[in-house]
Amino acid sequence: MQLAFVLFKYFPHGGLQRNFRRITELALERGHRIDVFTLAWEGWAPQHPNLKLHVLRVPGWRNHTRYRQFARRVQAKVQTRQPDRVVGFNKLPGLDVYYNADPCFIERAQARSRLYRLSGRYRVHAELERAVFRADAHNRILLLSEAEKPLFQRWYGTPDDRFHPMPPYVSADRFADADSPRRGRALRRELGLAGDTRMLLMVGSDFRRKGVDRSIRALAALPDELRVKTYLYVLGKGRVAPLMRLSRRLGVNDQVHFMQGRDDVANFLFAADLLLHPAYQENTGTAIVEAIAAGLPALVTANCGYAFHVERAGCGEVIPSPFEQAAMDSALARMLRAANPEHWRAAARDYAMRTELGTRAEHALRVIEGPRHGEEATG
Template identity: 50%
Template sequence: MQLAFCLYKYFPYGGLQRDFLRIALACQARGHAIRVYHLEWNGEVPPGFELVKVPASGWSSIRRYARFTRWVEADLARRPVDRVVGFNKMPGLDLYYAADPCFEDKARTLRKPLYRYSPRYRHFSAYERAVFAPESHTEILMISTTQQPLFAKYYGTPARRFHLLPPGIAADRRAPPNAAELRAQARARFASEFGLATDDFLLVQIGSDFPRKGLDRSIAALAALPEALKRRTRLVAIGADDARPFQERARALGVGERVHLPGGRDDVPRFLLGADLLLHPARHENTGTVLLEALVAGLPVLASAACGYAHYITDADAGLIVPQPFAQADLDAALARMLGDDAARAAWQANALAFADRSDLYSLPERAADLIVGKRG
């Protein structure tokens, strides 16, 4: 088969982008040809991929996205394919990978009514309806159970078009047999890079879009620790975003020297093994793949209940979840509790590794490929 994948932007540190790449590679491994339509591509190009940079310019994102759609439709008319798979909501898709939450729900619950008269609302609402309307033929690959009721509420999407995928945690995130040795090596490197002392606690937060991921909440929780804990705790936030306002916030709270924002990194597995705790107090998060990446590495997790994958942490008894509605005091107390109880952290680590061994947390790319090309490929 000739497959076409559509996504506006590719960069190697995005969760959606990583899922796209692994799904496309799984399809390619079954012998199918891969064409990718995009507006921006930052990173290596896998061998055999046909990358098509769509020449869609415009002063606003919605104008670029509309021109992207029209250009792709015209190119597909000239060069047809067997399946069109989208990782952003848009018309003309055979399958849509639903990594983003329901736009209509956010527009109606988080915005003022006047927003629904804006060009931005009209564009994204129409593109979401093109995927989820009852008359659409787009099959929907869901990665979380939390959003399906919202799409059904606003669009009446038939249940038969939703296909729930298992998580897709990459194999290199699992704790290897020599995890203790790799942890020691990582801690030695962090000592020189971040000034981490032997008995310091290392908190790690992973993911771009710092405001949505709640990095400000993590910094505030660090600053609120009892003084004895705060003196031996550092926070490293990994992600491609503007670090300046968060570094300024850390300095204002008196923890500027204990907060490190090194940008996007390729050595995330090293942090998962070398850290003492993953922080992820997101404001909204369809899944939160990093929660499971931490779990399979044996790293205890402190996250918000806004994450679609938060229930896995509860199921595994691998950390603590801050309930909704979010209260900063709850996060502060949970962080102090987790850092202050060595025995509990050891138990959470053991529980996480046991859960990772007995649960299917890995087969998302293969299951998605089944649905895209058929189980026989």
């Protein structure tokens, strides 16, 4: 098949980007030809005769303006090339399949001011979302979070048969094995962490949305005897300066480390004592299921799409909604004081063994390779 894959930006270490790469690589393995259309590309330089990368230059200073122009350029390219399927990893018109990595925009916007809902940014994002989810559209939706489905249906009336639930994706290197403890100990030595030091970990880009500030506040609120031997490591891309200012103000700046994007995330998962994922907004939360695969206990907020995996596995705690900082502070202290944290690790490993993790690309390609929505009825 001739496929067109479309996404706004590709960069290493982003959750959506890692999933995009895995689906792309699997599609190439199956012999498909792919045109990738994007606004920006960083990192991975695929060398494959069946893949062509198109970085489109569009005018505009603001992202939402550029996204609208990009959508128009892609539609023109698609009309010329006539691919068998157009697959979008962001919300865009004219898609055959949409990989739904983002939550319902218009639902979240209701919590913002009326002035925001009159802005150009709101209008563009609402327009792009409606193009995908409107009731009379003819696309299939790869649904990453079941919790978002009723929200989209409330606003757009999207029929049930267009949604295709996807399992989580966890890359093979994240799964704990016999060598994982050694790799974890080696990284701790590299970081200079003593045996009784507690290592907290956050993984993911967009630090504000992931709730890094909440983790810093919870670290600072620990009782003295816990706080002095607890360190937070943050992996990913985001604005560091305001968070370092917060750390200094709270007196924990020497205990908060921003490592940026890393290729050895698995070693951090094996080395850490606890994953923190107190997101303000999170459609799924790939880091949560990666932690489970690695046998790492987790403390997460209930609004994360994958928070239910922590509850089902019994491998940590879920902070209820609406979020209260005091609840996280107490939960963090409680988990760090746990008499037998190994039972969380064992529960996580057991859950990873009996739960389908790591097959999202295969599921996605089955939908992409299948008939377009509505073709079954017409034959």
